[in-house]
Amino acid sequence: MDKTYQPDSIEKNHYQSWEKKGYFSPQGNGTPYSIMLPPPNVTGTLHMGHGFQHTLMDTLIRYHRMQGDQTLWQPGTDHAGIATQMVVERQLAAENTSRHDLGRDAFIDKVWQWKEQSGGTITQQMRRMGTSPDWSRERFTMDEGLSEAVQKVFIDLYNENLIYRGKRLVNWDPALLTAISDLEVISEEEQGSLWHLRYPLSDGSGHLIVATTRPETMLGDTAVAVHPEDERYKPLIGKAIKLPLTDREIPIIADDYVDKDFGTGCVKITPAHDFNDYEMGQRHQLDMINVLTPDAHINDNAPEKYQGLERFAARKQIIADFEAADLLEKIEPHTLKVPRSERGNTIVEPYLTDQWYVKAAPLAKPATDAVKNGEIRFVPENWSKTYYQWMDNIQDWCISRQLWWGHRIPAWYDESGKVYVGESEEAIRETHKLAENITLTQDTDVLDTWFSSALWPFSTLGWPEQTIELEKFLPSSVLVTGFDIIFFWVARMIMMSLKFTGKVPFKEVYITGLIRDHEGQKMSKSKGNTLDPIDLIDGISLEGLLEKRTHGMMLPKLKSKIEKATKKQFPEGIPAFGTDALRFTFCALATNGRDINFDLKRVEGYRNFCNKLWNAGRYVLMNTENQTLELDPSKLEFSLADRWIRSRLQETISEVHKQFNQYRFDLAAQALYEFTWNEYCDWYLELSKPVLWDDNATLAQKQATLYTLVSVLEQLLRLLHPMTPFITEEIWQSVAPLLGKTGDSIMTEPFPQVDEAMVDHQAEQDIEWIKATVIGIRTIRAEMNLSPNKALPVIFHQGNREDQCRLEENQAYLTALAKLASIQWLDKSQEPPASAAAPVGNMVIHIPMAGLIDKEAELARLTKEEAKLQKELERFSKKLANENYINKAPAAVVAKEREKEAEVKQRFDHLITQIDKVKAL
Structure with a gap:
């Protein structure tokens, strides 16, 4: 492994390998598990909402794939009628021509040409995010199979009098007509x-x-x-x-x-x-x-x-x-x-105009019942109320659009205006026995893009053909989507799927929150606060960010405002964080709340987390270099620390399974973060050193610690893989062979399962005692400004027999972790000398200060710091008492100032406590 973690050097190679080897397609004979990707617009680029939702979907897919399920993540894009037509019309305008100059057929050909050349941007960006849908099954809402499904649904609904043409009020765009x-x-x-x-x-x-x-x-x-x-x-x-x-x-x-x-x-x-x-x-x-x-x-x-x-x-x-x-x-x-x-x-x-409509009420009742009877479950459950409210008051659905790009309505008119609906003009003439001299003209309108999207859960699986995939993967396991399209898409998929397949389209609907900026503002180009997930992965200069945020902006005042805000927030641009740090951030933010404030400091923190994991991998490899591990646990002598970390691993595995199954990605991420950073990297790696560096330790003891270091890390990598696929693959490739694993990829390995035999509550309690003791000693060091390199004499007082036994058994750990010169146990009847103290349960830790600090010099230093903090508090107090400032400044800015004041007050109170302690010496 390289000395430093460089995500850009590992991500692309691993992804190409995964895709080339076909790891994303359904494998094995396990339980089917499927997710239908909400099809992004073919004109689109990846935005923060996509990045967030795609990460959650991919996390679920990777988790279930490692669980042994037959996983299908069905990808594809939407033809995006209006957006795509506008893109191509702008290109034509730049060439001083128009769609009317070309004619309908030539214009449609032009759109298809654009789609082949430029319509894959978002799918390439999805690959950069590490998403693992089955690209071999990628669909497009205008491809031949989906077009056949759209036509059949329209004709069947029309023949059942569930589609009609009528004059009603619609939202009308007078520019797009x-x-x-x-x-x-x-x-x-x-x-x-x-x-x-x-x-x-x-x-x-x-x-x-x-x-x-x-x-x-x-x-x-x-x-x-x-x-x-x-x-x-x-x-x-x-x-x-x-x-x-x-x-x-x-x-x-x-x-x-x-x-x-x-x-x-x-x-x-x-x-x-x-x-x-x-x-x-x-x-x-x-x-x-x-x-x-x-x-x-x-x-x-x-x-x-x-x-x-x-x-x-x-x-x-x-x-x-x-x-x-x-x-x-x-x-x-x-x-x-x-x-x-x-x-x-x-x-x-x-605007009052003739349009085609679907009678929604007859389709809505079965769709409402499917949620009420539990066939479909909303997560969080409160969104079902929103769904019922809309379904109970549903209006007929306008499905026609006055565009050229889209599924053309399969309706023809004779000279008298009579309507004929069918697969083609020839089919209509044959069905209705129309004479050759009767002229038929096809409706010029196309169908609303949401009409074809409503069929997505089953049309992508081959319907109307009765395919194996349709039988196996419908209903899909979960739909991951935003609350803003419950009405436009979720409800319509349920209605159409029940109508044409007799099945619900999905078993659960996981509703995500809306990604907002760090101040809680909705991200929009006009506010200049949008972020591009790829820029967070690769980094971008301030100049590049300004160009993106102000490109095409006509109003100088707005442009200037956006430039000023951008320079203030990102004076040096945005550094490269890598995909895994961004993905872990998205998972950690996926609470059950409606709004999610995205702060770049969180991504920076999780980039540090990736660094921590990388360095742990290097530590393990350095300690196992040129060694052959004993892989038979019965031949190993596990230390207290080994038993503790193996037990804590089981608790973490159990928690991650629980939270994934409840769609609490945030709590799963929190559990993994705590175990990785605090327990494995901070504590266990330190606890391993006394054994590995002890010349008196037996081979069975050293091998047990090495085996634990490697085996726990290997399982941790598999636990983290669904959220952070690239770094886990890279480290796993180096670590897995030490355990005799010969698999090509971490992707094909099983997700860890709880081993109850490794749960050791006594070891957990003993290590917690050691941790509390070490933290107590370190706290005294910090408060008394003692060098972390100076070995200290420590006195333990007022503890019970259990404390004394733990002290005797774990002196090696305490001496190494707390850097102690000596350890002394005093009976309750004995009084300790003047010292700094810290409680650990009923026991008190004392460090005699004689010879360790200059009391007067330390008081002078602390008093100087007290005066400095007192000035800061006075400044905050004056500022926040100013009514003009409170009334004029944005609420978020005022709230931030109050937070800063509270932080300074906390530091001030802590300093006063320190001064009192030094005075008492």
Whole structure:
């Protein structure tokens, strides 16, 4: 092994070897265990959410693979209709052409060319993360097999009257000219205005005041609504309003949806341009007047004056006309949530249009029952309530998109508009016995990407063919996903899988939290706080990080703000941490919480953890160099330390199994960290030295310690492998041969199991006594500023017979670990000399200070430190008492200052205790 741990020199070679040797495919005859990778967009790159979830999935897969299960991690990518079409359209625009110039077929060919050349970025990045899906089975939602499944599902649902075409309100992107899903709409608070408009009563007796954030939609108003119990307006219910700027009259209606205490208590109703208004329009059978064109200009349903105006130009004109007619009551600043398209940042319009829909309610009931009866379990369980709430109020699902890239809807129309659904035009003509002179035209729309994704659990296994894989791996064992797509994907997979296979798609749904930055802020490009997992693995310079975070940013003020924040947080860029440190960090952060704050200091800490493990491996190899180990335990004489670490290993193995089975990756990581760092590396390696360096120790004793060093490390490497695959493989390749193991890879080795015969509670209690004693002596050294290299006389006092026996049996350990010059036991009747003391249970450790310290000099040093800390406390106290600072500074910054104050206060209190101790000498 190299002297220093260099992750970049080992990771790529091991991964290529694993993949080449086919270790990722299902092996053996064990219990099937499968996970379906949520297919990332083919246009995508690995982000922190991917890195986090993929690490957890890979940890489970590697764990179960080593358990002997037949593991299948099914990979693949999603064709990402809108995102992919946008990428290729931008390329065409750079060449001064467009998809319309090419035509549909040529454009689709162009997209496939792009997919073959550039569509594999994220899968290559997944390999860098060490993930081990069965790449030989990689699927794509537009490949031939999945396309066949999509077509069959659409046709079958249509033939059962579960798919229909209808005119309803959808999220409409006026730039992309397509309907989009709720998940593709980002609503964030922005500053806008609230316009208060006067609507005259038709009888001339007055007016009502309505407030709106979108004045241009008033051209499509078909009612004004008030609460039925609002005494102010009860007499007006049923009367009419003369809608300004138009020649229409609209009714005043009563609906308890109206909040009578908000604003004026009067609400304009525009059913064709607002989702809530649409529902009210349905209840009251109101007209639906669409006043916008697909590209968000005013259409022919509005007065001629406004026709052809872009929506925001129309807004200005309408406000000017209201003001001219003395119908503008007032304008107020208003903070509102503006819905924008995730892809193009265009403001989305609720828009009335013909689309294809799935009747969701009939499919939702069996899917709800599957969770209620325990066929599917949510982890944490509280997410099932979220699932029920949505399923119980489910709306029909809009599945059509006005794009060219995607699964084209298998529907054809004749000249009269009659719809025919089938596999092809030829099949339709044959089924319906249509004459040759009847012209059929295929629907130009494609299916929502989520439609094909809903079939992922079974289409990737070969459905509609009844394959061996479908029988073996459906339902899959667990779905690992975020809470934000329970509705969009999880629920739909359950509905579709039950409908078409009769099986649930997965047995458990493990819902992860959302990765946020170190201050708890959501990561986003506009905030300039995103991190790239590959940059954490390989490192990146400050210049490279700035370029990434500000690339393509048009607003100079925002760019400057991001640059300033980046330079403050990463003045020297980000160092290379390696894959294993990042993966261990993700596992350690995987709590049951909703939000996860990602701090680079955690990655740095786990990089140190990897270094610790590496150095432990080197220590073991150096001590076993040119030696042949005795592998028969019956011929070995195990020391107390050997028995202790073997026993603690069994406890750790048991804990890791327990936490993996409960999806508590954080607790499994914590158990492994504690055992590796504190017990094996810090304590056992030190405890091994008195035996290995003792000339009087027997060969059986030395061999027992060497065997324990190697065998415990080898099992520890296997325990750690699912979380940290690369470093464990590298060290294992050097350590395993010492135990006679001839396997090619740690991946093919069994995961450690508990050996009850090695559990030794007495050894654990004895070593805990030794540890507490050594820590007590080290604490005195630190407090009294004694050199760690100076051998100390130690007196033990007030202990019981058990303490005395332990002292007599373990003097060699204590002398070596605590560096002692002498050990003395005093009876309770004897008084120890002036000394520094530390309790260990009922026993007290004394170190006589005579000749060890200069009392006056030590007091002078401590008093100087006291004055320094007193100044720091005064500074914090003054700063945190300043109301201006408290009110203006960000809450996270203030909280950090309070933490620092608490740390200084703790150090100050500890120092006072030290001063008192020295004075008492």
